[in-house]
Amino acid sequence: MTLERAIALIFVVVCVAYGYTAFVVMEASLLPFERNMTFLPNVLPKWLSVIGAFVGLAVLVQSGPGTGGQTADDDIDIGNLRQYKLGQAILLLVLMVAYALLLRPVGFVTTTTLFLVLGAMILGERRYVLLVPVAVLSAFLIWYLVQEVLGIFLRPWPWFL
Amino acid sequence: MIEGILSGLSTAFSIQNLLMVVAGCLIGTLIGMLPGLGPMSIIAIMIPIAIQIGDPAAALILLAGVYYGAIFGGSTSSILINAPGVAGTVATAFDGYPMARQGQAGKALTVAAIGSFSGGTIGAILLMGFAPGLATVALLFHSAEYFALMVVGLAAIAAFAGSGQVAKALMMTVLGVMLATVGESALFNAPRFTFGIQDLQSGISFITLAMALFALPEALYLVLNPKRSEREGDEGGKIANLRITRDEAREIAPVIGRQSLQGFFIGVMPGAGATIASFLGYAVERNIAKGEDRAKFGKGSIKGLAAPETANNAACTGSFVPLLTLGIPGSGTTAILLGALIALNVAPGPRLMVDNPSIFWAVIISMYLGNVVLLILNLPLIPYIAKLLEIPRNYLIPFILFFTMMGSYIGQNNATELLLLTGMGIVATIMRMAGYPLAPMLIGFILGPLLENNFARAMNLTDGIGFIWQRPMTLALLVFAVVLIFMPSIRAGLGRLKGDEAARGD
Numbered sequence: 001m002t003l004e005r006a007i008a009l010i011f012v013v014v015c016v017a018y019g020y021t022a023f024v025v026m027e028a029s030l031l032p033f034e035r036n037m038t039f040l041p042n043v044l045p046k047w048l049s050v051i052g053a054f055v056g057l058a059v060l061v062q063s064g065p066g067t068g069g070q071t072a073d074d075d076i077d078i079g080n081l082r083q084y085k086l087g088q089a090i091l092l093l094v095l096m097v098a099y100a101l102l103l104r105p106v107g108f109v110t111t112t113t114l115f116l117v118l119g120a121m122i123l124g125e126r127r128y129v130l131l132v133p134v135a136v137l138s139a140f141l142i143w144y145l146v147q148e149v150l151g152i153f154l155r156p157w158p159w160f161l
Numbered sequence: 162m163i164e165g166i167l168s169g170l171s172t173a174f175s176i177q178n179l180l181m182v183v184a185g186c187l188i189g190t191l192i193g194m195l196p197g198l199g200p201m202s203i204i205a206i207m208i209p210i211a212i213q214i215g216d217p218a219a220a221l222i223l224l225a226g227v228y229y230g231a232i233f234g235g236s237t238s239s240i241l242i243n244a245p246g247v248a249g250t251v252a253t254a255f256d257g258y259p260m261a262r263q264g265q266a267g268k269a270l271t272v273a274a275i276g277s278f279s280g281g282t283i284g285a286i287l288l289m290g291f292a293p294g295l296a297t298v299a300l301l302f303h304s305a306e307y308f309a310l311m312v313v314g315l316a317a318i319a320a321f322a323g324s325g326q327v328a329k330a331l332m333m334t335v336l337g338v339m340l341a342t343v344g345e346s347a348l349f350n351a352p353r354f355t356f357g358i359q360d361l362q363s364g365i366s367f368i369t370l371a372m373a374l375f376a377l378p379e380a381l382y383l384v385l386n387p388k389r390s391e392r393e394g395d396e397g398g399k400i401a402n403l404r405i406t407r408d409e410a411r412e413i414a415p416v417i418g419r420q421s422l423q424g425f426f427i428g429v430m431p432g433a434g435a436t437i438a439s440f441l442g443y444a445v446e447r448n449i450a451k452g453e454d455r456a457k458f459g460k461g462s463i464k465g466l467a468a469p470e471t472a473n474n475a476a477c478t479g480s481f482v483p484l485l486t487l488g489i490p491g492s493g494t495t496a497i498l499l500g501a502l503i504a505l506n507v508a509p510g511p512r513l514m515v516d517n518p519s520i521f522w523a524v525i526i527s528m529y530l531g532n533v534v535l536l537i538l539n540l541p542l543i544p545y546i547a548k549l550l551e552i553p554r555n556y557l558i559p560f561i562l563f564f565t566m567m568g569s570y571i572g573q574n575n576a577t578e579l580l581l582l583t584g585m586g587i588v589a590t591i592m593r594m595a596g597y598p599l600a601p602m603l604i605g606f607i608l609g610p611l612l613e614n615n616f617a618r619a620m621n622l623t624d625g626i627g628f629i630w631q632r633p634m635t636l637a638l639l640v641f642a643v644v645l646i647f648m649p650s651i652r653a654g655l656g657r658l659k660g661d662e663a664a665r666g667d
Contacts, residue, residue, distance in 0.1 A: 002595075003591070003594065003595040004595040004596055004597075006595075007591070007592060007595050007597065008332070011332060011336065014339075015335075018339060018354075021353075021354065026353060038620045038621055038624050038625055039347075039348060039616070039617040039620045039621055040349075041346035041347075041349045041351060041353050042353070043616075043617075043620070044338075044342060044346075044612075044613045044616065045339075045342055045353070045354075048335055048338055048339055048342070051335055052332070052335040052336070052339065055328055055331045055332045055335055056332055058328040058332075059328045059329055059332050062328055063329075084385040084386055085384055085385055085386075085387065086385065088384050088385075089381050089384045089385050092381075092384060092558075092559075092562065093381075093583060093586075093587065096562060096566065096579070096582075096583045097580065097583055099566060099579065100566070100576050100577075100579030100580050100582075100583065101576070101580075103570070103576050103579070104576050112563065115559065115562075115563060116559050116560070116563060119558065119559030119562060119563075120555045120556055120559050123384070123554065123555040123558060123559070124555060125555035125556070131556075134556065138560075142567070146567075146571065150192070150198075150206050151206065152571055152574075153574070
């Protein structure tokens with residue numbers, strides 16, 4: 001099965017689950033006086049789940065075997081992912097998750113500097129003399145702009161400072 | 162009226178106010194380039210400064226400058242790194258980013274600047290002439306018509322897809338509307354589809370989804386395939402590329418003319434003015450274009466860039482009609498401006514033109530000024546802005562990733578958004594690899610809440626879905642939406658018939 005059809009199948013399953021929530025779970029949680037109202041929070045979801053399931057099935061039927069390849073984006077061939085820098089991409093995503101988790105406790109300036117330095121290193125940058133000052137300077141500049149000029153609070157330093 | 166215009170002119174052209182326009186445009190452009198800070202938040206940030214000025218005309222002129230600057234700045238990040246920070250510039254990225262990838266970043270920015278300028282200026286002229294009359298027409302639109310208008314907006318996605326792609330595009334639209342139902346529903350404040358996670362109760366934020374669907378997959382593509390970073394076109398041609406040739410000017414002139422008008426009239430109706438205007442503008446121009454021209458849409462068409470940019474700005478100007486004449490803000494930005502006006506002791510409404518003619522006209526004159534100053538300031542800056550793309554890849558990619566995260570973090574000040582961003586970004590990248598168009602999903606997400614709100618109101622008014630056949634305009638719009646969805650298939654069928662005939666003729 002091509003990736004295209006797999007996604008369509010997953011979408012149909014999501015629609016069924018979504019529809020179940022709309023038709024059964026949300027219906028049961030309505031308050032007695034709400035039952036007589038014209039518009040309810042699950043009116044649109046009901047429509048969506050039905051339309052979505054039909055459209056998903058249409059995609060499943062239309063994209064028969066052999067049509068998957070021609071629609072894919074011009075220069076990434078999903079059949080042959082190994083020829084791309086998959087490792088770098090995954091490492092960068094892990095780095096983003098780490099950034100999300102550390103941003104609050106460790107503070108903006110520190111985390112951002114680390115993110116920029118490590119990100120460039122993952123991509124193969126080795127000129128630390130240039131890299132580190134650039135990262136520190138930009139992290140500090142953006143913090144200054146956002147917090148001091150625009151007045152949006154960003155905790156700059158780790159929690160113990 | 163002439164008296165009013167003259168007093169407005171003399172107010173707007175004082176040295177102090179000219180400085181205000183220049184400062185506003187510069188501040189707006191610079192801050193607007195950061196994804197996540199759209200015109201709305203920048204104006205909100207500038208309000209305390211504007212109020213300190215005290216003089217309502219000067220304050221409004223400053224804010225108008227900031228507004229136009231921010232819109233242009235937002236287009237910059239859409240074009241250069243495929244990171245639309247505002248809903249109105251999403252359509253700009255469709256063709257602007259491909260142009261930048263082909264080494265025509267300078268030209269793309271110039272087209273954007275010219276499109277914005279023309280849209281804004283023509284919009285301002287229309288505003289002068291039609292404001293009072295249009296205000297009454299806009300009031301004819303009720304929730305039922307708005308609902309139908311949103312459906313038309315969603316159906317216009319059929320224009321983004323080729324003949325075999327309509328089902329896929331529709332599927333992504335439905336998915337987008339589904340994502341928009343996460344959080345609280347229209348008229349009710351009970352949470353739904355939140356899986357008990359409190360951070361989801363206020364829904365998924367637009368900026369997080371926009372970054373996850375556009376900027377993040379693009380950055381990951383750049384990482385996966387280093388060849389993608391090498392832009393076509395030679396380095397030396399960059400500056401020369403900035404100029405638009407006479408042929409290109411002739412090509413985009415009708416587009417700009419049509420979209421200024423269409424955008425303005427869509428903007429007049431309170432609702433998702435600029436966003437709908439830019440999507441519809443793109444869709445309409447794609448449908449009008451023929452043959453090779455149409456094939457270029459989405460791959461770096463100069464028309465596809467000029468259309469949404471012009472429509473967007475014309476609609477922004479159009480949204481001032483209900484604000485200035487009725488006191489009804491048609492968009493988030495005008496709502497904030499309304500707040501600023503009231504804080505400055507000016508009450509917009511039918512009496513504004515009579516009681517405070519110099520303010521009314523100063524605002525309109527400042528729109529022209531803002532547009533002109535923006536063009537003069539930014540055209541010389543464009544080569545330097547486009548140079549940003551020449552930053553080495555090892556530095557550029559971490560910065561793009563960082564800015565996408567900043568964008569979604571600043572708005573909510575919530576680190577969960579970043580996890581959501583990464584997760585949705587991965588899913589979006591996989592979908593993009595499988596050939597699913599991502600733009601319809603974002604459009605569905607933007608229009609979803611508006612659709613539901615108006616649907617709810619219309620249903621409550623008529624006690625059911627009777628409004629569909631009770632109101633002819635609603636019915637007509639809905640029929641138009643159905644036609645839009647099936648048009649690509651019909652056209653493909655006709656094309657095949659014609660092709661067969663041609664083959665037989667040979």
